[in-house]
Amino acid sequence: xxxxxxxxxxxxxxxxxxxxxxxxxxxxxxxxxxxxxxxxxxxxxxxxxxxxxxxxxxxxxxxxxxxxxxxxxxxxxxxxxxxxxxxxxxxxxxxxxxxxxxxxxxxxxxxxxxxxxxxxxxxxxxxxxxxxxxxxxxxxxxxxxxxxxxxxxxxxxxxxxxxxxxxxxxxxxxxxxxxxxxxxxxxxxxxxxxxxxxxxxxx
Ligand code: TYD
Numbered sequence: 001x002x003x004x005x006x007x008x009x010x011x012x013x014x015x016x017x018x019x020x021x022x023x024x025x026x027x028x029x030x031x032x033x034x035x036x037x038x039x040x041x042x043x044x045x046x047x048x049x050x051x052x053x054x055x056x057x058x059x060x061x062x063x064x065x066x067x068x069x070x071x072x073x074x075x076x077x078x079x080x081x082x083x084x085x086x087x088x089x090x091x092x093x094x095x096x097x098x099x100x101x102x103x104x105x106x107x108x109x110x111x112x113x114x115x116x117x118x119x120x121x122x123x124x125x126x127x128x129x130x131x132x133x134x135x136x137x138x139x140x141x142x143x144x145x146x147x148x149x150x151x152x153x154x155x156x157x158x159x160x161x162x163x164x165x166x167x168x169x170x171x172x173x174x175x176x177x178x179x180x181x182x183x184x185x186x187x188x189x190x191x192x193x194x195x196x197x198x199x200x201x202x203x
Contacts, residue, residue: 003084009096010162022186027193032199034092054147065108066108101165107161129196129197132174136178
């Protein structure tokens with residue numbers, strides 16, 4: 001069975017990590033090989049970039065910020081995601097390339113054409129089979145790291161960016177309200193996963 005990449009997107013604190021964990025447990029229970037990755041992170045370079053971006057000296061250039069996230073992503077794709085997909089794994093990504101679109105392109109206003117060029121090199125043909133966008137307001141208290149301390153208007157632009165991508169995304173995107181209890185949110189997540197991964201209802 002070929003592998004597939006599924007990305008979980010949305011603002012900080014909407015419950016992506018919880019849903020990724022539910023998805024991992026469910027897929028393992030039906031014996032699908034699963035790999036979980038988180039951005040930025042999940043490789044030694046990614047962890048270093050994460051420290052730099054979230055707790056290091058302020059990065060003043062939005063382009064530099066985008067390139068740092070992109071560098072972490074390139075390493076993740078090359079060393080973990082592409083090999084896992086080739087080995088037939090379902091890869092669940094807690095954020096992926098659409099975070100770059102939402103936060104740096106829509107949020108900070110970097111040039112979309114340039115971002116698309118960078119992304120083409122970074123992704124090297126790897127694309128999510130499905131994107132789960134958990135929309136809505138954060139329900140866990142946020143405010144810890146630097147990105148979370150951004151002003152409300154920034155987060156509104158990010159959310160609007162996700163909404164636009166979801167509207168254009170067709171079958172590859174689902175928008176799920178993050179406001180219901182996690183078990184209820186997961187029912188919708190599971191439905192989307194069944195569709196993208198061709199998992200019959202009996203399983
Ligand atoms: P993290 O603590 O992983 O976020 P979360 O609360 O979702 O667990 O921090 C990642 C932060 O980096 C988050 O605010 C979103 C931001 N980010 C970007 O701005 N661009 C990107 O490409 C990625 C992957 C993340």
